[in-house]
Amino acid sequence: MTVKHLSSRTYVIVWLLLMGLTLASYLLSLAHLGEADVVAALLIATVKTLLVLLFFMHLIEQRFTNALPMIVAALLVGLMLTMMLSDVTSRQAILQRPIPLPRPPAATPR
Amino acid sequence: MPESQPPAEQLAPARLAMQFEDLEKQTHAAHFGMWIFLASEVLLFAGLFALYASYRAVFGHEFSAGVAHNNAVIGTSNTAILLTSSLLVALSVYAVRLDRPTMAGRLLLGAIALGLAFLVLKGVEYTQHFHEGIFPGSAYRFEELPQAGAKMFFTLYFLTTGLHAIHVTAGLVVLGWLTWGCFRRRYGAGNDTHIELGGLYWHLVDVIWIFLWPMLYLMH
Numbered sequence: 001m002t003v004k005h006l007s008s009r010t011y012v013i014v015w016l017l018l019m020g021l022t023l024a025s026y027l028l029s030l031a032h033l034g035e036a037d038v039v040a041a042l043l044i045a046t047v048k049t050l051l052v053l054l055f056f057m058h059l060i061e062q063r064f065t066n067a068l069p070m071i072v073a074a075l076l077v078g079l080m081l082t083m084m085l086s087d088v089t090s091r092q093a094i095l096q097r098p099i100p101l102p103r104p105p106a107a108t109p110r
Numbered sequence: 111m112p113e114s115q116p117p118a119e120q121l122a123p124a125r126l127a128m129q130f131e132d133l134e135k136q137t138h139a140a141h142f143g144m145w146i147f148l149a150s151e152v153l154l155f156a157g158l159f160a161l162y163a164s165y166r167a168v169f170g171h172e173f174s175a176g177v178a179h180n181n182a183v184i185g186t187s188n189t190a191i192l193l194t195s196s197l198l199v200a201l202s203v204y205a206v207r208l209d210r211p212t213m214a215g216r217l218l219l220g221a222i223a224l225g226l227a228f229l230v231l232k233g234v235e236y237t238q239h240f241h242e243g244i245f246p247g248s249a250y251r252f253e254e255l256p257q258a259g260a261k262m263f264f265t266l267y268f269l270t271t272g273l274h275a276i277h278v279t280a281g282l283v284v285l286g287w288l289t290w291g292c293f294r295r296r297y298g299a300g301n302d303t304h305i306e307l308g309g310l311y312w313h314l315v316d317v318i319w320i321f322l323w324p325m326l327y328l329m330h
Contacts, residue, residue, distance in 0.1 A: 008204050021323060026186050031330035041324035047114040048320050055315045056200040060305070066141055069149035077156040081163055088164040 005061060014055040021048050118264045122211070124301035137303050144307045148314045151277075155318050158270050165266065169259025174261035176255060178330035184235050185327035186190060188228050188321065195224035196316045198286070200311045206292070209299035215292030218285050221312070225282045232275055239264070267326055274322060275317045 025044045029037060054060040059067050130136035166173045197228040202217035243251040250261040288308045291297055297305055 005207060006204075008201060011197055011200045011204065015193065018193045022186070022189050022193065023151070025324060025328060026182070029324075029330070032330075038329050041328050042321075045324055047322050049317050052196060052313055052317050052320070056196050056316075057310055058203075062141065063138075066145050069142075069145040070152070073149035073152040073156075076153060077159070080156060080160050084160045084164045085167055088167050 172259025
């Protein structure tokens with residue numbers, strides 16, 4: 001069943017890594033890098049997810065079969081995102097108008 | 111690698127169901143079944159993630175404004191809280207494997223306390239939003255960001271965090287049941303499958319939040 005159990009020190013080190021990555025992601029968001037911001041945030045989130053899956057969820061000490069459902073799910077999510085984004089970004093016209101507010105704003109001159 | 115031998119006098123031996131030849135096969139089947147369920151949970155949230163990505167591609171500016179309006183301090187605190195609760199759950203599995211269920215129960219209690227703290231902070235956040243007139247769907251009346259894109263962002267915000275909060279609540283019920291079992295010495299070395307599977311569920315809820323956090327608080 002299991003290959004080799006992790007030690008408790010491993011869990012604490014992984015947790016420290018996760019917290020460090022969380023801090024890095026937060027500080028990066030304050031730097032306002034524009035488009036790179038989104039890419040960096042998602043990359044860091046992916047690395048954190050891999051750490052949780054491998055160590056906290058013990059995939060690293062289990063047979064490969066147990067990793068298959070997650071791998072397939074990740075591929076399917078990627079496929080869905082690709083299809084939907086390529087559809088939406090290639091459309092010609094999308095309405096972008098303000099929605100009417102339920103009551104008119106106060107008539108004080110600003 | 112030989113496996114560590116459980117003590118001769120097992121306090122809580124695992125029960126073998128009649129359809130399995132041995133405990134190893136039973137445990138493997140239970141784990142694999144859990145992973146399939148977790149993969150289906152990922153796909154459940156993936157639908158909302160794909161909606162978010164599509165609407166963000168259309169209403170990029172309004173989404174950025176919405177993200178900037180959210181409370182990043184609360185969001186980041188909640189990330190740290192969930193990651194720490196995951197550590198405690200992982201350590202509780204470790205304790206059960208060493209045949210120390212009482213220790214595991216205490217660690218699980220800590221994880222439950224953190225999970226409750228997460229929900230309290232989420233409640234604080236929702237209250238702030240309601241006071242500003244930020245509601246999902248057609249009830250949206252936030253005057254600072256009156257655009258359709260902002261309304262869409264906050265509707266998706268309520269949908270994703272709401273579905274996630276329901277999962278956190280379910281996870282807390284599972285952890286509570288496991289904690290009770292630990293204090294009753296129902297689990298031990300060689301009989302840790304329930305704790306492992308409950309832990310897997312909790313970690314998955316954490317993984318979902320790892321992606322929700324940048325989507326709703328950082329990408330401005």
